[in-house]
Amino acid sequence: MRALDALAAGTAGLRARRVRATLSALGIAIAIAALVAVLGVAESSKRQLLDELGRQGNLLTVATGKTFDGSPTPLPLTAQPMIARIPPVQSTTAVGNIDGATVRRTDLIPPVNTNGINVMAAQPSLPQTLSVRILRGTFLGPVAEQYPQTVLGWSAARSLGIDRLTAQTQVFIAGRYFTVVGILAQVEVAPEIDTAALISYGVADRLFGLGGVPTRIYLRVDPDQVAAVTAVLGSTASPENPRDVQVDRPSDVLLARIQAKETFVGLFLGLGAIALLVAGVGIANIMVISVLERRAEIGLRRALGARRRDVAAQFLLESALLAVIGGVAGIGLGCLATLVAARLGGNPVAIPPQAPAAGLVAALLVGALAGLYPAARAARLPPADALRTL
Template sequence: MSARTGRLRLTDALRVAGVGLRARRLRAALSALGIAIGTAAIVGVLGLSASSQAGLLAEIDRLGTNMLTVEAGQSLGGGPAVLPNAAPAMIDHLAGVEQAADTSVVTTAGVYRNAMIPAANTGGLQVQAASVNLLAVLGTDVGQGKWLDEATAKLPVVVLGSAAAQRLGIDRVDLGARVWLGGTLFDVVGILEPSPLAPEVDNSAIVGYAAAQTYLGHVSVDDGLPETGSPTSIYVRTATGHEAEVQELLARTANPEAPVEVNVSNPSDALTARAAAAGAFDSLFLGLGAVALIVGAVGVANIMIIAVLERRSEIALRRALGATKAQIRTQFLTESILLAIIGGIVGVLTGVVATAIYATSKAWTVVIPAQAWIGGIGCAILIGALAGIVPAIRASRMPPTVALRTVCQALLDVSGHQS
């Protein structure tokens, strides 16, 4: 205690508050639990949101933002448009284009595990013919087996997208693994990793253009002559920094006669939007965390009010020994804040551990924003102060004579029992 001001020093206040909490450990622990749950919710929500955004942005950086997608849109009559067969070659000659690959949906064939599956049970899968450089443009890897080359693109072999393989129940590439496409058995030679920039590939069974024409009847007519089916999507890798200028020319280059029937997009924009929307539900979960903090504050206030009633004799003794009202207020307010800080620290640690475990399981970078743990501890201190201020004032206003009468009565009771 400071002799000159009559105020408790910080170390004395903490020591006295610690004694008060240790005397009622179970009650204090249960009250701090509400603070801990609310703080853990706040830290966990902000941490998981930041970690998921960091993981998604890292994936965008790995895949690059210089890929553009050209797709057939709608014709002026409202029906589906068709890209010219020469569109990929014309785009490949554009200045600023480093590489272009294309796919074509094979509408004449479905994807089935075997010939016994009813035709209507497609499972949402589709057959796509693809150029052999598709994976290099998409930045997608082969999970098992191998990708198509100039030779296998002519044969009845298929590479499955990640989702297609899962739905077909094929988890590895073995000799004899086959799928039924358009009345023909195709050997499965590979399974792809997920393709974030082209999710339609994940739900596809991919064959070569030549195989699609030979075995699946995937043809189109140009000037009266049968040709391989027209491309549905063209994936374009541009030189870094030239995305905008190439994007302006793609529609006119892909279909000079009807550029309005061509859709051009940047898939990384969608991923960036997903990263921005990753925290869309943060406010909901933060609200739940705030409710838990309020419940914790009620618990802290409750324990402090009960403590004031139970410790009237202690208050009276301290007042009789010269403790001022300010010192009594400081004692009980410090107990309340210390209780909230303990709950806040436990909650922050719990939230950090939960975030680290979940983010690691998803292969994300673990990110705990500073505002998460600083805000958690700050909220705990504020709640402790607000919850403890009324009980502290109530304790300081307790008349010493009333409290001493309680002590005297207790002593009389004890002596009466002894006699």
């Protein structure tokens, strides 16, 4: 039988039973869409994390030991200027924890309802060193050194229900009102900033007696000299107690997140493979029913000279076409789902080229395997027995 004749015979059953064929292909489409979407969404998220990793890979933090509640203990006053003298260091900024200070929307809220917001003194160089965007308003400037003004981290602003700023937007910090002059974007590599209310060092020294002491220093270094700078930061920040200095590379958090996402991708791919297997069983079941319903057609074709392999090829091709149609539809749905998820998450759209190809091959393989038994059963059907159903 010629290829065109085989294709016409294979599609005849699909055209005659369009609703059944559509429902059967839908199972394959959903499974393939899930597989493509999992790979696409994971790749888009990974691409965004890798971009962030490239921007934050040269960021280091310096802190000493921690107190009983987990807060870092102060660093020497000389730590930041000494670190800034290291040649590969490009910029530095420091923050200082203000212990016991609560942040509330108004003084009518009980002090115990702090929503986990910390109060930190911050230097004007913080946005530049951390490469953080200011979503609303401005950062702490010269006026903030003299008057009670604050900038809220992303999570802190959400906890307080503040999403826009006016001249009357205030929060109640440690017994007095502070005007909110800015809201920061989320800082992936410095979550402590996200949950903080930032005030100037001048106000922190005057109202809370901070004394200009830093508890954490952030620094940007030459990307090619990260390891070398890390090796000398402890002794530079605290020459008397270098072992007590904790040096971290915040971008390691991004690496951990990438690895965690890859683990979950494997899990979801396994679930998608199970869904594809179930869809294949559904196609096999439909094809067996089709063989039973078309016994007369099979007997007539055999009586007119069709060979067993021609009959088997017809049903095998029909099963494979059914799966391929579902696979193509599933690839389209998976790409669309990836696009929507990436846009909603603010990530770049990235679909691995192998994902659509692998989905189509998987659909074809499942369709071929699902059609093996129905095709063999149709080929073994004796013409005389089949013609009795006419």
